[in-house]
Amino acid sequence: MLKLDGDFLKVYKFCPKCGGTMKPKEQRGEVMPTCTNQICGFIFWQNSNPCVVTIIQDARGLVLMTKRGIEPDKGKLDLPGGFMKLGEHPLDAARRETREELGVEVEIIDLVGVEMDSYFYQEISEATLVLGFTARIVKGRPYPADPHEITSVVWVDPNNRQHDLAFTNNEKFLKRLRDT
Numbered sequence: 001m002l003k004l005d006g007d008f009l010k011v012y013k014f015c016p017k018c019g020g021t022m023k024p025k026e027q028r029g030e031v032m033p034t035c036t037n038q039i040c041g042f043i044f045w046q047n048s049n050p051c052v053v054t055i056i057q058d059a060r061g062l063v064l065m066t067k068r069g070i071e072p073d074k075g076k077l078d079l080p081g082g083f084m085k086l087g088e089h090p091l092d093a094a095r096r097e098t099r100e101e102l103g104v105e106v107e108i109i110d111l112v113g114v115e116m117d118s119y120f121y122q123e124i125s126e127a128t129l130v131l132g133f134t135a136r137i138v139k140g141r142p143y144p145a146d147p148h149e150i151t152s153v154v155w156v157d158p159n160n161r162q163h164d165l166a167f168t169n170n171e172k173f174l175k176r177l178r179d180t
């Protein structure tokens with residue numbers, strides 16, 4: 001299991017339900033932020049956050065990556081993708097994120113794997129569960145469609161390990177390409 005430093009226990013100070021004070025408390029073997037108001041007793045269960053990335057290769061085998069324009073890991077390379085929205089199907093999320101970031105419509109080919117990772121944002125290290133899909137562009141040419149989030153679009157040789165990658169899931173998915 002991914003080891004988190006438990007900082008969410010310190011960050012979530014107030015109950016989102018009643019506004020009472022939250023304190024770390026063991027719940028069925030796990031320590032979770034729990035409301036100290038006896039009547040409320042709200043437990044803020046923490047789960048890994050589902051994310052999607054798309055792996056798009058050209059005829060030469062180069063992989064389409066984005067250069068991040070925002071923290072965390074501003075300036076580093078990242079696969080197109082992001083967090084799934086509440087209730088959103090992963091395939092819809094993969095198509096939406098790629099469209100929003102690169103201005104292209106993609107067709108999802110296959111699920112290539114699932115990787116565990118983490119995402120540090122606003123003082124909280126979130127555990128992420130990343131679904132990686134191979135995809136192909138069916139409409140448009142990739143460009144930084146969201147110039148705030150992405151500064152450029154880069155075609156990367158997956159065999160070159162010198163790239164400055166934003167997240168460990170990037171390296172794991174590129175390794176899958178090298179190994180197949």
Ligand SMILES: [Zn+2]
Binds near residue numbers: 015017018020041
């Ligand atoms: Zn409460």
